[in-house]
């Protein structure tokens with residue numbers, strides 16, 4: 634069985650280069666109507682160039698697919714979704730991929746570095762997703778893929794602005810997953826590694842050769858397909874490898890909520906940090922269950 638996106642409308646942001654271009658080409662080859670969004674600015678978020686999105690649309694059409702170019706910034710998310718509606722009449726899938734880098738060590742980071750990275754990554758994904766969500770609710774179907782980063786999951790030197798926004802995208806995805814579940818709307822997050830102009834600033838040429846964007850796009854397409862049941866999940870992916878990440882929690886320690894001392898915390902510290910018998914919480918309800926299991930509450 635070949636998975637198809639016939640009659641589906643897929644919006645890919647930042648689809649003029651790197652990962653987004655690869656995603657858009659794959660969706661185009663699988664029969665989707667693709668909105669190729671790209672502002673066409675520099676890797677640091679300066680300037681614009683409408684021909685960047687046009688070039689990818691030409692590639693999709695040359696291979697027999699159907700696509701339309703959109704040169705708006707993701708901060709104007711409603712215009713991007715309107716473009717999908719005007720050209721194809723619906724929106725089924727949103728791939729939030731557009732991104733920039735303005736790396737600086739934390740003590741040197743300016744308000745502008747912070748604000749611009751926030752606007753493109755987090756505010757942009759919010760604007761595009763919020764504009765699409767009501768249409769998905771009405772049609773009882775939708776798929777989102779957010780693009781986070783290992784820098785967001787683990788932290789990375791010089792990327793305070795980027796890592797903060799990237800991990801926030803997973804928070805956004807998890808809540809969209811909760812709110813969308815009853816409406817047939819799924820949302821998942823990927824943390825890709827791929828050679829691109831963005832990674833060219835931090836990786837050697839040899840390492841870049843191993844990391845094709847085309848090794849990330851099949852996961853993005855699968856998560857976007859109606860037959861994929863995953864939602865609220867997070868995946869690392871690159872160079873022909875993919876793996877799901879989840880929270881792991883130690884059994885922890887319980888104290889008397891009526892009052893306890895810092896010495897009791899110090900004495901229990903090994904238990905708080907003991908992962909020998911972990912649990913895997915997957916909802917806010919799980920946290921409340923753990924609080925309620927405090928044996929001191931029965932005192």
Ligand code: NAI
Nearest residue numbers: 647650651652672673706707730731732782826827829831
């Ligand atoms: P890239 O720089 O090749 O492509 C990003 C695209 O986003 C560019 O074409 C750019 O014009 C577009 N863009 C930037 N600001 C925009 C805006 N305001 N509105 C619309 N489009 C805009 O970068 P790459 O590597 O393909 O990155 C894609 C995504 O993957 C980004 O979100 C990035 O943070 C993320 N990522 C990439 C990794 C990698 O290894 N390449 C690692 C982890 C995350």
